[in-house]
Amino acid sequence: TNGSAPAVPSDQYDSLYLSPVTVGSSTLHLDFDTGSSDLWVFSSLQAQSSLVGHDYYMVDPAKEKQGYTWKISYGDGSGASGKVYADKVVVGGVTATAQAVEAATAVSAQFTQDVDTDGLLGLAMSTLNTVKPQQQKTFFDTVLKQLAQPLFAVDLKYHAAGSYDFGFIDKSKYTGAINYVNADTSKGWWGVSATAYSIGNASTSATVSGILDTGTTLLYVDTPIVKAYYAKVKGSKMDNTQGGYVFPCSATLPDFSLTIGGVKQIVPGKHINYSPTSAGNCFGGIQTNDGIGFSILGDIFLKSKYVIHEMGSTPRIGFAQQ
Ligand SMILES: CCCC[C@H](NC(=O)[C@H](Cc1ccccc1)NC(=O)N1CCOCC1)C(=O)N[C@@H](CC1CCCCC1)C(O)(O)C(F)(F)C(=O)NC
Numbered sequence: 001t002n003g004s005a006p007a008v009p010s011d012q013y014d015s016l017y018l019s020p021v022t023v024g025s026s027t028l029h030l031d032f033d034t035g036s037s038d039l040w041v042f043s044s045l046q047a048q049s050s051l052v053g054h055d056y057y058m059v060d061p062a063k064e065k066q067g068y069t070w071k072i073s074y075g076d077g078s079g080a081s082g083k084v085y086a087d088k089v090v091v092g093g094v095t096a097t098a099q100a101v102e103a104a105t106a107v108s109a110q111f112t113q114d115v116d117t118d119g120l121l122g123l124a125m126s127t128l129n130t131v132k133p134q135q136q137k138t139f140f141d142t143v144l145k146q147l148a149q150p151l152f153a154v155d156l157k158y159h160a161a162g163s164y165d166f167g168f169i170d171k172s173k174y175t176g177a178i179n180y181v182n183a184d185t186s187k188g189w190w191g192v193s194a195t196a197y198s199i200g201n202a203s204t205s206a207t208v209s210g211i212l213d214t215g216t217t218l219l220y221v222d223t224p225i226v227k228a229y230y231a232k233v234k235g236s237k238m239d240n241t242q243g244g245y246v247f248p249c250s251a252t253l254p255d256f257s258l259t260i261g262g263v264k265q266i267v268p269g270k271h272i273n274y275s276p277t278s279a280g281n282c283f284g285g286i287q288t289n290d291g292i293g294f295s296i297l298g299d300i301f302l303k304s305k306y307v308i309h310e311m312g313s314t315p316r317i318g319f320a321q322q
Pocket residue numbers: 015016031033034035036073074075076077078110114213214215216217218220292296
């Protein structure tokens with residue numbers, strides 16, 4: 001089988017993308033996240049007050065995996081925890097009959113106040129799953145054998161609805177050739193490395209290693225690269241109150257590219273103007289990975305590409321131009 005689910009921006013800046021998923025008998029809107037491996041949902045186990053504005057999973061005690069718990073914390077300091085159920089999960093017509101559904105008993109304030117997100121669907125390796133006493137499979141791992149091809153493809157778009165394809169490559173969603181590289185899954189993520197970057201049409205050799213991450217809004221790379229980029233943006237500065245590089249909203253932003261598998265993967269300058277700030281300037285889509293330890297190729301990087309994540313005998317990543 002195969003199937004496709006839409007990926008709809010949650011706001012006008014593409015802060016995150018939401019996809020409809022049937023969990024048990026409810027349809028929830030989840031953030032598909034290649035940076036983590038838990039499928040967790042807002043649930044009837046939470047206080048009613050934290051459910052306001054959310055769709056949520058009505059737990060069935062008969063489906064509980066007795067004694068199983070989960071607890072996850074994310075790079076931005078948010079987190080959630082709860083209990084585990086085995087239930088039907090359907091994504092774009094692809095059905096997992098007994099998927100581990102992690103029902104929240106508690107979520108951090110950031111999730112409660114973000115009323116669009118009803119949970120996350122992790123698409124990293126199952127080795128990162130937080131369920132105890134026994135780690136559980138991601139949705140992708142659960143359905144892998146029934147998929148026509150062992151892959152999912154990510155088609156996030158700039159200020160528009162895109163899609164996640166499971167089990168097939170949709171030729172209508174890209175142009176030109178697909179360029180494949182082996183994925184480094186040793187840390188549980190979809191790891192890639194670049195051998196150069198370019199700002200405008202000037203190329204510089206450098207090793208940039210990081211992860212593809214649909215659950216991260218921006219593109220985080222090494223500080224020297226970030227400095228070199230904003231040196232080309234008149235009026236740009238590091239603004240600690242805003243938490244990153246900002247610039248005049250009228251600035252012309254150069255294109256940025258990373259060379260992966262010998263092919264330049266270009267991020268259009270337009271995509272690097274992420275959003276206006278409360279201070280009247282604009283916040284950059286490229287920011288420093290200081291404190292993270294590796295680069296994160298998030299939505300700013302992904303939204304100009306069709307990216308195939310193939311879990312074959314050797315995991316591979318395919319890049320194509322949208
Ligand atoms: C800087 C290091 C990464 C930060 C990254 N978070 C982000 O990128 C959040 C996502 C978000 C958008 C809207 C509302 C709420 C949250 N955005 C964010 O921090 N910003 C601040 C800068 O401006 C852009 C928006 C993250 O933790 N991503 C998680 C998944 C998110 C967790 C919070 C809810 C949304 C999904 C991740 O799984 O992708 C991870 F890999 F980073 C991770 O922590 N794995 C364990």
